[in-house]
Amino acid sequence: MAFTPPKESYxxxxxxxxxxxGDTAVTFGGENVLPFHGFEGETPNRPVIAYEIQDVPPSDWPESVQKPFESVSSDPVEWAKFCQDTLKAKAIALRLIGTHPDRENRSAEDAAKTVRDVLSAINVPLIILGSNHAEKDSSVLVAVAEAAKDKNCIIGKAQEANYKTIVAAAMANNHKLIAMSExxxxxxxxxxxxxxxxxxDKEKLVTDPMSSALGYGLEYTYSVMERIRLAALTQNDATMQPPMVADIGMYVWKIKETQAPESDLPQWGSLPERGIAWEAVSAMSFLIAGAELLIMRHPQAVEAVEKFIGEMEG
Amino acid sequence: MALTGVEIFKLLPKTNCKKCGHPTCLAFAMKLAQRQASLDACPDVSEEAKKILGEASAPPVRPITLGVGEKAVKMGEETVLFRHDKKFVNPCAFAVEIKDTDEEANVVKTIEAVLDSEIDRVGQKLRVDAIFISNESNDAGALESLSKLVSQKAPDVPVIISTKDPAAAEAALKIFAEKKPILFGANSENLDAMAKVATQFKVTLGITAKGLEELTTLTEKAKSLGVEDMVIDSGARKAKEILEDNTLIRRAAVKKNFKPLGYPVITFAQRDDSMLETLIAALGVAKYSSIIVLSSIEKWKNLALFTLRQNIYTDPQVPMQVEQKIYKIGEPTSDSPLMITTNFSLTYFIVSGEIENSKVPSRLAVMDCEGLSVLTAWAAGKFTAAKIAQFIKESGVENEISHREIIIPGYVAILSGAIEDKLEGWKVTVGPREANALPAFLKSRAS
Structure with a gap:
């Protein structure tokens, strides 16, 4: 029986x-096949990994992922510069977690100032994320979208409860937009x-089907991503054709597997590697399920995923 | 191509004898079509029908068993490309490579690590499944002595013997007679001799090729030489090639019913960089590998890979559940807060994770609601005041705590009065609607 490779086109x-x-702009998405299926179609752009930073010191991050940033993380501007210059970040995701009413409850004006300061210190693209408090985000994201006018940022996340004001702000200030649902x-x-x-414009959207961590619902995100991508390709469904983002760090770095010391759970092995592997495996899974933009924290996890992408492209 | 129930029915004896356990031949035929029954159950089926049905009803990826006894691993039998269509059937096996050129002390260390690799996660026991014994030296004696050492130190662990030398294979297979090892290493140069050894010892033969075309030729030839059970390696080593070949193999088997590639795939993930190796192995887990060969098995790596395998091979139609009980988070005292939620695993993971984040030691009562989330369970009448009251009383938690206060999810605030009626002497407090508000909620109570 002769073998004919069962290739598919969509x-x-x-x-x-x-x-x-300018020169540091990045492009992702654009493929007409399943992730990394370059053997049967076009995969013009490499997935992009953005380093996550935040507007307040990362006291809520576990020690092993605080450490790589300990000399810079007290100041978002220094932190951003460190990611760009030392870690060679291709993009930076600034999470304005300090604006959350249960956290520092920083004002929209303070957040806008942080965004302006960070933007003037870096030249790589910036993703600006709220604190995921639907009500507060709708005022914070409006203020920061204006502060970043014409810098072609990604603003997020617009959710069902608050999308109207955020969409209007992204539109008025020429930004891309993350739309998140659960x-x-x-x-x-x-x-x-x-x-x-x-x-x-639907071509300025990025879909966030909601991330999760390995072992904590990863299979749900994985399958929703696969289904969204198949709908985009096989059904040519324009509403499902924006690229997808996986916002991984915040899910991975709060679970037990990235925090419990080896002395408590010897069967789980070394904590630093375990945490890095957890973030990297979660990221890899979402990449092959369909994500083109990843938001991650640990430099060594980013490095491992970049190597993996290199092998997938090479 | 798969036959329909009616097509199968035409080939059955049509006696409605019920010996197969079904009321009629038609009912049996329908079950066969859905792969929910085996033709062996019919004592009167003709040889001719057996042949036609056997071929048509065989799963697109041939089932293979590696090893014997409790640690035996089943692989193959996959029917789909995407896990949302239908559950992936047999979780892939992880095998660690031991070379016959390795120092004996290191060999012993690796074997011990295999034996010590078992982890319990969400009620499943997970471990490094097999040892891949590699004839790196090309010396038959070295392979034989390594095989002896493995069989002596780890008699229950399934093995894959890798050699290109039929004579070396024979000597090693004698050591694992009756243990269902896999013989890996048949290629375009040694296929006849390797096929002979495999049929003589009745073992699965691992075929390695340069590309899918050659692989097709080799499996067909092996089959003509009497080898039924095979695992296949297209020669893909880089991530890009692994994804491409595994995808094309699975598509050919499942969508085209292309038998020459309808065998479990073995993937080689070894890298100098263990973190990168973890990711290559993870690619194999998600994308159709049945055996993944690793160069090292650190515990952190095992935990990540076992967990991914569990996630990917979960039945997408059956919600994952956790056991009904009172979970302790941190080290709660008799004064610590008590919360209740349902046993949908995602609900449990998220709620317990947020409680852990709060650093407030607590008890979390997880009630069996058939794996439904809070709102769904409430709507389905499984998370009701009466059932909650009964669970709390029977759980024995009243003996562990000095207070009588229970915190319920904000979404079921409506239940608070009814629970107080049913649980005499208890106070019900309505907690936040979303788990992510728990840390603030618990911290403000604690201060």
Missing amino acids: AGKVYSVTVGT LDINLSKQLNILITQMGF
Whole structure:
């Protein structure tokens, strides 16, 4: 029996999204096949990993992921410069967690100042994330979108409860936008429709189907991503064609596996490697399920995933 | 191609004898079509029908068993490309490579690490499944003595013997007679002799090729030489090639019912950099490998890979559940808060994770609601005041705590009055709706 490789071609294509300005702008998405399936179609852009930083010191991060940033993390500007200059970050994701009412409850004006300061210190693209408090985000993200006007950032995350003001702010200030819904392909589709109905260009959207950590619901994110990508390709469903983001660090670095010392759980092995592997394996899984943009924390996890991507592309 | 129930029915005796345990031949045929019954159950089926049905009803990826006894590993039998379509059937096996050129002390260390690799996670026992014994030296004597050492130190652990030399293979296989090892290393140069050894010892033969075309030729030839059970290696070593070849193999088997590639795939993930090796192995877990060969098995790496395998091979149609009981988080005292939630594993993981984040030692009562989340369980009548009251009384938690206060999820605030009615002497406090608000909630109570 002769073997004919069962290659597949698809009707649809993922939009490519460019963020940032000038020489350091990056583009992701754009493929017309499943992730890394370059053997049967076009995969023009390498996935992008953004380093996560935040507006307040990362006292809530476990020690092993605080440590690589300990000399810079008290100041978001220094932190951003460190990621860009020392770690060679291709993009930076600034999470304004300090604006959360249960945290430092920083004002929208303070957040806008942080964004302006960070933007003037770096030239790589910036992703600006709220604290995931739907109500507070709708004022904070409006202020920061304006502060970052025309810098072609990604603003996020717009959710069902607050998308209207955030979409308007992203549109008025020429930014890309993350639309997040909770682990459900239909909710994700619906939110993308609502946002585009406001006149927002669907080619400027990034879908966040909600991330999770290895061992803590990873299979849900994985399958929702696979289904979204298949809908984009096989059904040529334009509402499912924006590239996807996996916001991994915040899920991975709060679970027991990235925090419990080896002395408590000898069967789990060395803690530093365990934490790095946890973030890297979660990231790899979402990459092959369909994510083109990753938000990560640990430099060694980023390094491992970059090597993996290198082997996938090479 | 798979036959329909009616097509199968035409080939059955149509006697409705019930010996197969089904009321009629038609009912049996329907079960066969859904792969929920085996043709062996019919004592009267003709040889001709057996042949036609056997071929048509064989799973697209041939089932293979590695090893015997409790540690035996089943592989193959996969039917889909995407886990959301249907559960992936047999979780892949992890095998650690030991070379016959390694120092004996290191060999012993690795064997001990295999034996000590078992971890319990969400009720499943997970371990490094097999040892890949490699004839790196190309010396038959060295392979034989390594095989002896492995069989002596780890008599129950399944093995894969890797050699290109049929004579060396024979000597090693004698040591593992009756233990269902895999003989790996048949290629375009030694296939006849290796096939002969494999049939003589009745073992699965591992075929290694340069590309899918050659692999097809080799498996067909092995089959013509009487080898039924095989595992296959396309020669892919880089991540890009592994994804491409594994995808094409699975598609050919599942979508085209292409028998020459309908065998479990063995993937070689070894790298000098253990973190990168972890990711290559993880690619194999997600993308269709049945055996993944590793160069090292650090505990952190095992835990990450076992967990990913468990996640990927979970049945997408059955919610993952955790055991009903009172979980202690931190080191709670008799005054510590008591919360309740349902036993959907994701709910449990998220709620317990947030309680842990709060650093407030607590008890979390996890109630069996058939794996539904809080709102769904409440809507389905499984998370009701009466059932909650009964669970709390029967759990014995009243003997562990000095207070009588229970914190319920904010989404079921409506239950608070009814629970107080059913649980006499208890106070019900309504907690936050979302788990991520728990740390603030618990901290503010503690201060």
